[in-house]
Amino acid sequence: MAKLDLVMPALRAGTERMWRHPAPRELYREWLRALHGMVRATVPLILDATSACVARDDELSRGVAAYLAHHVPEEYGHDRDVVDDYARAGGDPAALFTDPPPPCVAAVVGSQYYWIKHAHPVALLGHIAVLEGHPPPPELAPILSRRTGLPMDAFRTLVTHAVLDGEHREELWRAMDKLPLTPEAETLIGLSALNTAHGLTQLVDAVQLRANAAGKERSWRPSTNWKPPAST
Template sequence: MLAYLIFWYQVIVASEPLLEDAIASLRGDGFEGELRRFYRKHLEDERNHAKWLREDIGDHPIGLDMKAAALAGTQYYLIRHVHPVCLMGYMIALEGGTISPKVIEAIDSELGPQASRTVRIHADADPHHIKELLAFPIPDEFKGLVEASRQQTLTILGGLHGAS
């Protein structure tokens, strides 16, 4: 379960910077203004989660996981070179998974209940977040980009998504 926490730490550590990049890349009013406001709210929802998860992991070293780097790297590219709306697909993929109580039990059993703090927070918050994400009105012209980003995220996650 330590490897699980370390992988998700490496994914979550990119959450705030990705949202900040997307916010900075959005121009204008209308849809982009609404998306910028939505991203700002989600940024506040995600604030400090990487810090908390790092605390949950304790003194264990964090190596490089190329799958986590690929997830974030794809989004940096899409935000900067395609459109910041692509981040919605990534967020839908990540927030749309469910965290099984068995995952939390396994973390508690292997590492102690303090190690599952941030995972528990996400288990409680993600169902609300996915509802917000799916309710956000994406114009038809951007729906294909959002779906492509979602599919790419799920492809990179592979079998890990079921445990997310």
């Protein structure tokens, strides 16, 4: 996982820049939209990887399946939390299921399905390591609440993951230390992690572009009190 040191600085820098966006409310809503596209795939990915492990029934697969079976209950409901935050932030929850997320979301998630089916389900551990290996700082939600003017109830996902992700990260490291990882498995985990980190960097850029577009649309929208000038 040392390979992540090559890409994580760019992801961290992009994330910090994203949260300083001049249209914070639009930015936060666009981030929730993109996040929902990623989070809603978590449980299905884990279930598919578990099934693939059971079908293989080798020592490594049994170890991965045991970890995933323990981990999957902790992931249920997180997509619902994002939907609720989006509604509290003024978004239409139905749009989360009808409007497609940025293509990089499909690319990141789709690569996991490929590696689970055509390589080895251990690849999913690299994906999880990136998603839960760098929890948001506890102070981020209050800062964003002040910047956006939204209530703290609209930031429950950030608040929850500031605590849970650190715990999940430690659980993952302990599980990986016990796995009989081959050099090939370690390479696959690293490749998966790098791919996810790269995809999240693209996602940060996509969220900012969407927030820019949303901000421009809002600034150009005529007031409901606006009336056309009288003809001469």
